Amino acid sequence: RKEVEQDPGPFNVPEGATVAFNCTYSNSASQSFFWYRQDCRKEPKLLMSVYSSGNEDGRFTAQLNRASQYISLLIRDSKLSDSATYLCVVNDDYGQNFVFGPGTRLSVLP
């Protein structure tokens, strides 16, 4: 079983749609959680960290459920510029080893 799993995608949605990405992780000792965004052939960039209480940044909302070992990312009012691959990232309990999910590709269509 993979340590971090994500929706296989791709997701093709129209502009303005709301889209949700799901991620599960297997290491119950994981401490830190992130969503990264990766544009085609570019380096990943941090989108947002995920906190236990959930957090929101503009149109983006991240949730963490430690009991279910589940992380989510919600994008509201999607824009063409949101088209990218979204990577779920989990950090182990010592803060050293970062484990990336395989990513979910999103295409926002006009």
Place this chain on the structure above:
Amino acid sequence: EAQVTQNPRYLITVTGKKLTVTCSQNMNHEYMSWYRQDPGLGLRQIYYSMNVEVTDKGDVPEGYKVSRKEKRNFPLILESPSPNQTSLYFCASRTNRGTLSYEQYFGPGTRLTVT
């Protein structure tokens, strides 16, 4: 400008010919790491370094070496490259200070092809 640089950006080489991919960061970060990215597998950590002279294996270290003699540099060495090391490689760095929610800064990537 705060950044992570990698060189070369593209490299085509032959099996068995030793190569080094350099990585340098100007943010005084303690932690540096190397990843490879392959279709369907996502990014996998090769090696990481918590600070100067401290390195440790990630998930896929076989066939790779690293060194951390200076804080800013973290070269990736392939002593005898093989075709299964054809991949997109990313270097990353972050601080060790503060909370656990550290942001990693990635270099632009090195696309390596081994024939």
